[in-house]
Amino acid sequence: MALLVDRIGELVTNDPTTGEGPLGLIRDAAVVVTDGRVAWVGPRTRAQPCDDVLDVGGAAVIPGFVESHSHLVFAGDRAEEFAARMAGEPYAAGGIRATLAATRHATDRDLTANLIRLADEYRRQGTTTLEVKSGYGQTVRDEERSVRIASAHTDEATLLAAHVVPPEFEGRADDYVRLVVEELIPAAAPSARWIDVFCERGAFDVDQSRAVLLAGKQAGLGVRVHANQLTAGGGVRLGVELGAASVDHCVHLTDADVAALAGSDTVATLLPSADFSTRGPYPDARRLLDAGVTVALGADCNPGTSYTTSLPLVVALAVRELRMTPAEALWSVTAGGARALRLDDVGHLGIGARADLAVLDAPSYLHLAYRPGVPLVRDVLKDGRRG
Numbered sequence: 001m002a003l004l005v006d007r008i009g010e011l012v013t014n015d016p017t018t019g020e021g022p023l024g025l026i027r028d029a030a031v032v033v034t035d036g037r038v039a040w041v042g043p044r045t046r047a048q049p050c051d052d053v054l055d056v057g058g059a060a061v062i063p064g065f066v067e068s069h070s071h072l073v074f075a076g077d078r079a080e081e082f083a084a085r086m087a088g089e090p091y092a093a094g095g096i097r098a099t100l101a102a103t104r105h106a107t108d109r110d111l112t113a114n115l116i117r118l119a120d121e122y123r124r125q126g127t128t129t130l131e132v133k134s135g136y137g138q139t140v141r142d143e144e145r146s147v148r149i150a151s152a153h154t155d156e157a158t159l160l161a162a163h164v165v166p167p168e169f170e171g172r173a174d175d176y177v178r179l180v181v182e183e184l185i186p187a188a189a190p191s192a193r194w195i196d197v198f199c200e201r202g203a204f205d206v207d208q209s210r211a212v213l214l215a216g217k218q219a220g221l222g223v224r225v226h227a228n229q230l231t232a233g234g235g236v237r238l239g240v241e242l243g244a245a246s247v248d249h250c251v252h253l254t255d256a257d258v259a260a261l262a263g264s265d266t267v268a269t270l271l272p273s274a275d276f277s278t279r280g281p282y283p284d285a286r287r288l289l290d291a292g293v294t295v296a297l298g299a300d301c302n303p304g305t306s307y308t309t310s311l312p313l314v315v316a317l318a319v320r321e322l323r324m325t326p327a328e329a330l331w332s333v334t335a336g337g338a339r340a341l342r343l344d345d346v347g348h349l350g351i352g353a354r355a356d357l358a359v360l361d362a363p364s365y366l367h368l369a370y371r372p373g374v375p376l377v378r379d380v381l382k383d384g385r386r387g
């Protein structure tokens with residue numbers, strides 16, 4: 001059965017062969033969906049009649065957001081830590097340990113309920129593809145169950161086996177890395193698609209990160225890295241060296257980091273809501289874009305640095321604070337996220353793509369940045385279906 005999404009005032013396809021400019025814009029458009037995929041897209045006057053019609057009444061329609069960086073398997077929150085930060089405390093990697101303790105005590109059922117709650121929040125705000133990381137367990141048992149819980153809800157589950165050195169390994173990071181390589185990854189990798197590591201002062205250094213990522217690669221996982229969030233360490237170059245799909249945060253970059261990214265297939269994923277919520281500096285998106293680096297944007301939902309599921313907020317921050325154009329920001333949060341996950345059938349609405357789209361309560365995608373904080377996502381289709 002075919003569905004006609006009709007009377008679209010402005011359609012963003014992200015397919016420059018179908019519409020105008022890099023966003024592939026079509027005005028007065030329609031989309032035909034069959035079997036959960038885009039079967040046809042073009043001016044509405046040329047659309048064939050279909051059994052089912054969704055009349056959006058002149059609204060803008062965009063590809064569903066692709067979130068390539070979230071931490072949804074956790075218990076508790078850290079509102080007090082946030083308040084202390086707003087009163088002047090700096091963010092440090094060690095805060096993760098508070099969530100570690102709460103997560104280890106939580107049941108699978110509690111962790112699942114929290115994940116579903118946050119994934120629903122993401123969906124209501126237009127996100128149709130969601131990567132989810134483990135990383136608040138840091139024992140073989142807790143990482144294995146975290147990534148298993150994530151994988152029941154997404155194909156994009158990431159084993160963040162080395163997020164922080166757990167308290168029982170205080171001063172013995174190398175021993176923890178050995179446990180990760182020898183026991184944790186073999187136990188948890190079957191539930192994951194990706195391996196990730198927090199390569200940062202206070203977390204894991206470059207050699208420790210390399211050992212973890214290589215063990216993950218060996219187990220068949222794709223590589224992603226939390227890199228250069230707090231300092232200009234070696235995380236970005238390590239990611240490029242290992243062929244990472246994405247290096248994430250990228251706040252503190254040297255010229256050599258930018259050059260390495262520009263000469264690679266590795267995406268730089270920027271997470272401005274984390275910088276907003278830690279009151280940290282923002283990354284220099286223009287420097288990356290001008291060097292030809294592929295830039296993605298994510299919300300990085302987690303209880304420590306960025307307790308938001310709003311990719312519309314991220315678009316507004318990217319435009320206002322990172323000086324990206326609205327078109328660049330929208331591309332980065334849809335097609336860019338897809339590149340960061342090495343997916344080619346999401347993040348755009350070309351023929352054959354998944355029919356994942358968001359209908360906005362607005363005549364143009366420009367309103368995502370122009371009307372910050374306003375709930376503009378009116379309807380969401382995932383694989384051509386609502387809900």
Ligand SMILES: N=CN[C@@H](CCC(=O)O)C(=O)O
Pocket residue numbers: 071095096099198226229274300302303304305306
């Ligand atoms: N930077 C490391 N990981 C998370 C923060 C985790 C936490 O503070 O709980 C992030 O992506 O920002």
Ligand SMILES: [Zn+2]
Pocket residue numbers: 069071226300302
């Ligand atoms: Zn993160």
